[in-house]
Amino acid sequence: MQTRHFLSLLDLTGEELRSLLEHAIDVKLKLQQGIAHTPLAGKVLAMIFEKSSTRTRVSFEAGMSQLGGHAMFLSPRDIQLGRGEPVEDSARVISSMVDAVMIRTFGHDRLETFASASSKPVINALTDKLHPCQLLADMQTWFECRGDIKGATVAWIGDGNNMCQSYINAARQFDFQLNIACPAGYEPNADMLDAAGDRVRIMHDPAAAAEDANLLVTDVWASMGQEQEQQERMQVFESFQVNAQLMQLADKDALFMHCLPAHRGEEVTAAVIDGAQSVVWQEAENRLHAQKALLEFLIVGAN
Ligand code: CP
Numbered sequence: 001m002q003t004r005h006f007l008s009l010l011d012l013t014g015e016e017l018r019s020l021l022e023h024a025i026d027v028k029l030k031l032q033q034g035i036a037h038t039p040l041a042g043k044v045l046a047m048i049f050e051k052s053s054t055r056t057r058v059s060f061e062a063g064m065s066q067l068g069g070h071a072m073f074l075s076p077r078d079i080q081l082g083r084g085e086p087v088e089d090s091a092r093v094i095s096s097m098v099d100a101v102m103i104r105t106f107g108h109d110r111l112e113t114f115a116s117a118s119s120k121p122v123i124n125a126l127t128d129k130l131h132p133c134q135l136l137a138d139m140q141t142w143f144e145c146r147g148d149i150k151g152a153t154v155a156w157i158g159d160g161n162n163m164c165q166s167y168i169n170a171a172r173q174f175d176f177q178l179n180i181a182c183p184a185g186y187e188p189n190a191d192m193l194d195a196a197g198d199r200v201r202i203m204h205d206p207a208a209a210a211e212d213a214n215l216l217v218t219d220v221w222a223s224m225g226q227e228q229e230q231q232e233r234m235q236v237f238e239s240f241q242v243n244a245q246l247m248q249l250a251d252k253d254a255l256f257m258h259c260l261p262a263h264r265g266e267e268v269t270a271a272v273i274d275g276a277q278s279v280v281w282q283e284a285e286n287r288l289h290a291q292k293a294l295l296e297f298l299i300v301g302a303n
C-alpha cells in the first residue's frame with residue numbers, strides 16, 4: 001500500500017475528509033464518556049518542531065497517548081537535522097523507527113522533501129504555506145455548531161498567509177464560498193487562487209467580504225518568522241480588524257474563529273474573541289479530536 005501523507009487538505013478526497021470529521025466527533029464523544037479507544041497501541045509518532053507551538057504539540061502528544069500510542073518531541077536544537085544532516089537522510093532514518101512523523105517547519109518544500117524520503121505517513125503541522133490540521137479542527141467546529149458547511153459563505157479578514165491559503169483549499173474540498181479581504185500586496189498564492197476558481201473571491205474591503213457571511217475568520221498580522229515586519233504590518237493591516245462593527249455586517253448567526261494565538265486589540269477586539277459568536281475555545285479543543293481521527297486514518301487505515 002502506498003504511504004498516504006497529509007501535507008495539504010488536497011491529499012484526502014472531500015469524502016475522506018467528511019468521514020474523518022464524523023469519526024473525530026465520535027472519538028470526542030468516546031473521550032467525554034470515558035470510553036477507552038486505543039487503536040494505536042504500540043505505535044509511535046515523531047514530532048519535529050522547527051517553530052514554536054502550544055496547541056499543536058499538546059494536541060498531538062495527548063492524542064497519541066489517548067489512542068494508546070506514544071509521541072516523541074524532537075527539537076532541531078537536539079537532533080542532527082538542526083546541525084545540517086540532510087532532510088532526506090533524517091526522513092529515511094526516523095521513518096524506519098516510528099509509525100508517523102509530524103513536522104512544523106518554515107519552507108513547505110522542506111516538508112515535501114521529508115515526505116518524499118519517508119516510508120511512513122508525514123503530517124504537516126504548519127509550514128509558511130499551509131496549516132491543514134487547523135482546518136480539520138475549524139471544519140469539525142462548524143459541523144458541530146451548524147451542520148454541513150457546503151454553500152455557506154466564509155469571510156477571511158487579514159493576511160493571505162498559511163491559514164488563509166488553507167481556507168482556499170477547504171473551500172474547494174468542502175464546497176463553500178470564501179471572500180478574502182486582505183491589503184493590496186498581501187494576497188494569497190495566485191496559483192492556489194486560480195485552482196479554486198470562482199469559489200474564492202479576493203476583496204480589499206473587509207466590509208464587503210463580511211457582508212452576510214456565515215463565518216468570519218482571522219489570524220495574526222505577522223506570522224512566525226515575520227517578527228521583523230511586525231511594526232510595518234500593524235500599520236498596513238490597521239483597517240482589517242475584526243470588531244463589533246464588522247460582525248454586525250455578517251449574518252446574525254455568524255460565528256467567529258481564530259486559530260490562536262491571538263493578539264487582542266490588533267487583528268480582533270476582545271469583545272469579539274471573548275464574545276457570544278466566538279467559538280475559538282471549541283475550535284482549539286477540536287485540534288485534539290480531529291488529529292486523533294487523522295492519526296488513525298493515516299496509521300491504521302480508513303476509520
Ligand atoms: N493554532 C496553532 O497551530 O497553535 P500553536 O502554534 O500553539 O500550535
Ligand code: NVA
Nearest residue numbers: 161219223224259260
Ligand atoms: N499564521 C500563523 C498561524 C499560527 C498558528 C503563523 O504561521 O504564525
